[in-house]
Amino acid sequence: MSSSSVLRPVKGLVSLVTGGASGIGRGTAHYLSKQGAKVAIVDLPKSDGEKVAKEFGENVIFCPADITSEKDVSNALDTIKDKFGRLDSVVNCAGIAYAFKLYSASKKRIEPMDRIRHTLEVNVLGTFNVIRLSIPVMMEKEKDDYKQRGVIINTASVAAFDGQVGQTAYSASKGAIAAITLPLARDLADDGIRVLTIAPGLFDTPLLSSLPDKFCRQCKKGEQKALLRE
Numbered sequence: 687m688s689s690s691s692v693l694r695p696v697k698g699l700v701s702l703v704t705g706g707a708s709g710i711g712r713g714t715a716h717y718l719s720k721q722g723a724k725v726a727i728v729d730l731p732k733s734d735g736e737k738v739a740k741e742f743g744e745n746v747i748f749c750p751a752d753i754t755s756e757k758d759v760s761n762a763l764d765t766i767k768d769k770f771g772r773l774d775s776v777v778n779c780a781g782i783a784y785a786f787k788l789y790s791a792s793k794k795r796i797e798p799m800d801r802i803r804h805t806l807e808v809n810v811l812g813t814f815n816v817i818r819l820s821i822p823v824m825m826e827k828e829k830d831d832y833k834q835r836g837v838i839i840n841t842a843s844v845a846a847f848d849g850q851v852g853q854t855a856y857s858a859s860k861g862a863i864a865a866i867t868l869p870l871a872r873d874l875a876d877d878g879i880r881v882l883t884i885a886p887g888l889f890d891t892p893l894l895s896s897l898p899d900k901f902c903r904q905c906k907k908g909e910q911k912a913l914l915r916e
Contacts, residue, residue: 694832695721695722696718696721696722696723697721697722697723698722698723698724699718699723699724699774699775700723700724700725700726700766700770700771700772700773700774700775701715701718701723701724701725701726701773701774701775701776701777702725702726702728702762702763702766702773702775702776702777702816702820703715703718703725703726703727703728703777703779704728704729704753704776704777704778704779704780704812704813704816705728705729705778705779705780705781706725706726706727706728706729706735706738706779707727707729707730707733707734707735707738707748708729708733708734708738709779710779710841710886711727711729711777711779711780712738714777714779715727715738715742715746716742719742719743719745719746722745723745724745724746724769724770725742725745725746725747726746726747726748726749726762726765726766726769726770727739727746727747727748727749728749728750728751728753728759728762728780728816729748729750729751729780730750730751730752731750731751733750735748735749735750736748736750747765747766747769749761749762749765749766750762752812753780753808753812753813753815753816754807754808754811754812754815755815756815756819759815759816759819760819763819763820763823766823767823772823772826772827773820773823773824773827773836774824774827774835774836774837775836775837775838775839776816776817776820776824776836776837776838776839777839777841778813778816778817778838778839778840778841779841780808780812780813781808781809781812781841781859782804782805782808782809783805783809783853783855783856784801784804784805784855784856785852785853786801786852786855787851787852787854788854801855802855805855805856805858805859806855806858806859806862808859809856809859809860809862809863810859810862810863813840813863814866817838817840817870820838821874821877821879824836824879825877825879829878830878833878834878834879834880835877835878835879836878836879836880837879837880837881837882838870838874838879838880838881838882839881839882839883839884840863840866840867840881840882840883840884841863841883841884841886842860842861842863842864842883842884842885843856843857843860843885843886843887844885844886844887845857845860846860846861846863846864846885847861847864847885860885863883864883864885866883867881867882867883
């Protein structure tokens with residue numbers, strides 16, 4: 687039987703969850719901890735990460751970090767090794783989004799590059815940063831009986847395939863995450879590290895509530911013009 691057809695328990699695994707202080711990341715950290723995993727929530731220092739970690743129990747820790755910072759992520763991984771001894775899985779949930787058109791005809795306004803650059807920096811480069819720094823930590827382990835060392839799970843979005851009005855930068859960033867999945871999986875296959883990506887649709891999270899009211903109303907009605915977000 688191949689390793690891919692074996693359903694293994696979560697209990698005892700050590701997981702790093704970015705964006706774990708809220709939204710899908712928080713839900714993921716909560717589920718993993720309830721199933722007996724040891725979880726490191728990696729989120730911004732200003733987030734509720736410390737509070738959430740305490741709420742979830744003694745096997746959950748908070749590692750404050752900006753995922754775009756090599757130093758922050760490296761420090762977080764050092765803390766995980768010191769506390770839990772190893773790393774079995776990485777779940778990348780951290781991300782940002784802004785709703786805007788590149789050019790507003792009514793306002794005769796071209797969107798500044800700042801928000802475009804920031805979206806790509808966090809969603810794409812931040813994810814790359816966490817992955818590249820986590821791989822050596824996973825590689826410190828010996829392969830298990832199924833010749834596996836761990837798994838990397840990334841979060842794209844339905845917007846990667848069906849972006850809506852105002853989602854050009856966000857869709858581009860999530861399309862990049864979807865696109866790296868296969869080549870990264872091939873890069874890491876011989877090392878026993880699996881890679882997969884999920885593409886959520888609409889979830890009621892703080893990320894959604896940060897959108898303009900008109901987009902939120904459309905989303906809640908399920909209209910095609912909704913700005914779909916995880």
